[in-house]
Amino acid sequence: MGMTITQKILAHKAGKDRVATGEFVTVPVDLAACHDAAANVVMDTFEATGADRVFDPERVAMTMRAYVPARDPVVAQVHERMRRFARRYGIRHFFDYDGGPHGIEHVLYPAQGLIAAGDVFLNSDSHTPTAGAFGAFAPAMGWSDVGVGLALGTTWFRVPESIKVVVDGPLRPYVGGKDIVLTLIGTIGVAGATYQVLEWTGSTIRALPIEERMTICNMAVEAGAKSAIMEPDEVSQAYIASRGGRPGIVFRSDPDATYARTVSFRGDALEPVVAKPSLPDRVAPVSEVRGTKVTQVFIGTCTNGRLSDLRAAASILKGRKVARGVRLLVSPATRETYMQALKEGLVEVLMEAGATVSPASCGPCAALHSGVLGPDDVCVSTSNRNFPGRMGHPDSKVYLAGPYVAAAAAVAGAIVPPEEVAR
Amino acid sequence: MIVEGRIHVFGDNVTTDEIMPMHKAAATPAELAAYAMAGCDPDFPKKVKPGDVIVAGENFGAGSSRETAPLGLKGAGLGAIVAKSFARTFYRNCINQGLPILVCPDAVAAAKPGDVIRIDLESGRVDVAGRTFQAEPFPPFLLTIIRHGGNVGYARAVLAERARAAGA
Ligand code: SF4
Numbered sequence: 001m002g003m004t005i006t007q008k009i010l011a012h013k014a015g016k017d018r019v020a021t022g023e024f025v026t027v028p029v030d031l032a033a034c035h036d037a038a039a040n041v042v043m044d045t046f047e048a049t050g051a052d053r054v055f056d057p058e059r060v061a062m063t064m065r066a067y068v069p070a071r072d073p074v075v076a077q078v079h080e081r082m083r084r085f086a087r088r089y090g091i092r093h094f095f096d097y098d099g100g101p102h103g104i105e106h107v108l109y110p111a112q113g114l115i116a117a118g119d120v121f122l123n124s125d126s127h128t129p130t131a132g133a134f135g136a137f138a139p140a141m142g143w144s145d146v147g148v149g150l151a152l153g154t155t156w157f158r159v160p161e162s163i164k165v166v167v168d169g170p171l172r173p174y175v176g177g178k179d180i181v182l183t184l185i186g187t188i189g190v191a192g193a194t195y196q197v198l199e200w201t202g203s204t205i206r207a208l209p210i211e212e213r214m215t216i217c218n219m220a221v222e223a224g225a226k227s228a229i230m231e232p233d234e235v236s237q238a239y240i241a242s243r244g245g246r247p248g249i250v251f252r253s254d255p256d257a258t259y260a261r262t263v264s265f266r267g268d269a270l271e272p273v274v275a276k277p278s279l280p281d282r283v284a285p286v287s288e289v290r291g292t293k294v295t296q297v298f299i300g301t302c303t304n305g306r307l308s309d310l311r312a313a314a315s316i317l318k319g320r321k322v323a324r325g326v327r328l329l330v331s332p333a334t335r336e337t338y339m340q341a342l343k344e345g346l347v348e349v350l351m352e353a354g355a356t357v358s359p360a361s362c363g364p365c366a367a368l369h370s371g372v373l374g375p376d377d378v379c380v381s382t383s384n385r386n387f388p389g390r391m392g393h394p395d396s397k398v399y400l401a402g403p404y405v406a407a408a409a410a411v412a413g414a415i416v417p418p419e420e421v422a423r
Numbered sequence: 424m425i426v427e428g429r430i431h432v433f434g435d436n437v438t439t440d441e442i443m444p445m446h447k448a449a450a451t452p453a454e455l456a457a458y459a460m461a462g463c464d465p466d467f468p469k470k471v472k473p474g475d476v477i478v479a480g481e482n483f484g485a486g487s488s489r490e491t492a493p494l495g496l497k498g499a500g501l502g503a504i505v506a507k508s509f510a511r512t513f514y515r516n517c518i519n520q521g522l523p524i525l526v527c528p529d530a531v532a533a534a535k536p537g538d539v540i541r542i543d544l545e546s547g548r549v550d551v552a553g554r555t556f557q558a559e560p561f562p563p564f565l566l567t568i569i570r571h572g573g574n575v576g577y578a579r580a581v582l583a584e585r586a587r588a589a590g591a
Contacts, residue, residue, distance in 0.1 A: 140512050141515075143488070144490055144573075145519060152582070190485060226511055366440075367445065
């Protein structure tokens, strides 16, 4: 019987011919990483193991992105501790906001050439599956797992089953990766893929640029999945090569691989959607919630804070103004994203429209730093989670959407189909 | 190993945003306890007694992989969690922190707030309100980690084993 791409990666890493789903394996990791919101627990755990060095300083990465620039004395001390840790253990890929690259790891690490096809990527974050867009096994992981991984250079997994998600056909205007993944989550639910990997395939996926593929893989955990993955192809491998990354190992699923189930839908049947408050699977077409008034719009995050997202937003906002009473917040995912947006004139377009642009970071995504919502606020956010209290007060309401819908909501002051604003 | 305490009932899809607000992520484990379950019941840390048990519905611990969620619950004295199902990362984090976590839908259905629940972690036997249920047993690999008290203890054992092998 054949194996999925995920089984093949884990079998290869475990030094076995094959692995069965449900089996426990211990595998070496290609990159172990943490960010500033997880760093304290990661470093505490590492130190508690008694290890006197990290397994390989060349294969460890740390980034500042949640509380950037330092928000209060508590997180300033976390940042100081990270700097000491990076110096002491010779961490090769340490991304501080001191002039070099920094930002959200899910965008930053691929851009730094740190992710390769066939990798096992151990990172202290739920949205690690973003790297699945490059054919890496990149499960959502907790924090002490990374602390232990820093010491051992290995981690353990229960080999997961996979769900095959097939999307075929061309996309309509203003429909993108976010609408595809939200549609799936709305179909299978927030626990629809628990312990399983979402393996994305089909002509729609193959035709997507890498950034939209990353958006799709980003939201695996919002369907309860362990990870998401796509077969490497010319698009993903060309991106890695352009970033000076390793070629990695290209694994493909066997035609007779076994899946827990297959979910198929047509790309050309999709329309712009939102996830209504307060779960990511409360998905509805924009037409259904048309006219919902908003007070804040947030464009950014590891889901939709890339250059292509800022371009999409700017295409709607160019020459227009945000509606009165709407705060439009934009947070580029990385410093590089921000610089590129500046050079392309996107920042000017966004600010002319009325946007407040914050430093490269997670921004208001999880009420970590700024842009926090009050009880009466209604926000359209390009992020991945709209749980109660995620962006501030528990009574605030968050609608998740892609960059076109978000930008259109900022102009209209309400959720509307993007073409109504763009026309 | 036996856990025995009073039951606190929660519903389906309780997220880690509710179990532990993210803006407390930089706090120390001792400080976290005061915010355990803040998003569901701000008084929970005052109500919970050492050894008490959370009984919940489907997909408990959904969302963020923040490990401050199990750390805060453990810090508040919680003895175990029994649910119909758990979100994957949360389950793994609880094992890693040595917080016992069991899937037992029948026991959830029978549990009432304030009842006493008794759990035998080795066998998975759950007694609640005079009835006995069988939770899904831990897979052997996870039992190994639990026997080491969580993943730090497990890692120390692996490092010691490697040092022995290198010295031999
Ligand atoms: S942008 Fe939001 S979801 Fe993404 S890594 Fe940052 S806090 Fe997490």
